[in-house]
Amino acid sequence: MEKIKPKRLEKGDTIGIIAPASPHYNRSDIIRGIETLQEWGYKVITGENLHNKHEYLAGTDKERAHDFNEMFRNEEVDAIFVTHGGYGSARMLRYIDFDLVRKNPKIFIGYSDITSLHLAIQKYTGLVTFHGPGMAGFNPEDLTEYRKEYVFKALSQQEPIGEIRKANEKKWINCIHKGEVEGELTGGNLTLVCASLGTPYEIDTKGKILFLEEVWTEPWNIDHMFTHLYHAGKLQEAAGIVIGECTDCGPKKLDPGFHVTFSLEDILYDFIEPLGIPAIHGLPIGHTKDLATLPMGVNAKLDATNKKLYVTESGTK
Incomplete structure (x- = not known):
């Protein structure tokens, strides 16, 4: 399948936040992450079901897939960050619109349980995605200089990492x-x-x-x-x-x-x-x-x- 690359992340771009796996324990983790991204010069929007909980999942399979699809559909969104991993990403694969993803290539980053989404996106769209940290840890306390350096090397610079x-x-x-x-x-x-x-x-x-x-x-x-x-x-x-x-x-x-x-x-x-x-x-x-x-x-x-x-x-x- 033909390789597709998303546009690199630039200051002023809009980052969409979704929770494809488990729910956050503290809402403040998400608030801190959003404020950090805004301090770095990015606009942030959140998925409709970001704060939902369904047992150990961040909403039902259809709710989480809805937010995933809508972020790729939204022309204002330049990159999609997940909150974190956990459990359940694979459960929503049946509801993902891979044609939509292929036609609207964007940065997509996460790791752990998000592996299920990376592999499916690779197989069905050819879109390059990024195995990296979730934004719930994007704050001065948790985000080490090494993490931050490699996130921006991968997402923002024109040269290879x-x-x-x-x-x-x-x-x-x-x-x-x-x-x-x-x-x-x-x-x-x-x-x-x-x-x-x-x-x-x-x-x-x-x-x-x-x-x-x-x-x-x-x-x-x-x-x-x-x-x-x-x-x-x-x-x-x-x-x-x-x-x-x-x-x-x-x-x-x-x-x-x-x-x-x-x-x-x-x-x-x-x-x-x-x-x-x-x-x-x-x-x-x-x-x-x-x-x-x-x-x-x-x-x-x-x-x-x-x-x-x-x-x-x-x-x-």
Whole structure:
């Protein structure tokens, strides 16, 4: 499918705010985010159902899909930011108007549960979207300089982002397998990537650089998901693999059955190293304080030998 790029974000543009997944706990989180965006020089409008709650969802599937579609339909809106992730984005896919999205390309950014939307948009429209922070954390207390830097590198500058560097020089990037490769970026949260398999929105990894991240998940469960990806051929088809920091993904003290001795690294080596493709682990992607924004569907270069990932194509025009 032909690649489509949204217009880059400029001061004075209008940002639409929607909640495609779970509801916010404190309304003030949204107010702070909106005020921060306005202080930066942007106009802000909110979805009709932004403050709705339906159990652990931010409204019914149709309500959340309505706000998504309307933001793409609204000619005044230049970019669409989600509040945060959580649960339920995949439930509204049946109600999304992908023709509308394709004909009205705009910046769309989010991560975690929003992975379901990124993969579906990629598959049905070719629109470049952005795996990055939700706006509920767009405030001086939560938005680190690293987060802010990479958001604006991805959304506002004409040049490619370039290197996705470590947020802290004390951090460690691990090379699982050496090598160098180029390809388009795809991926997201491991749980949601696996959930796409066997559906019309299934991830396409053939010849691409696959990035994956996870949070609060024990190694036995990650082992299950990597087994799923392997059996579906998704790991073998990838040109290269980048694993994020994967916050709090170690074994828990509670032992409900069999004692867990595998570490996350053990599983990564088990599944990825035998593939013989370039692969690294530890970049700040996804659920981490300092997370980089990645444009999905653009060209990138993975130099696993030197533990580097470069975004070599701009995600906007």
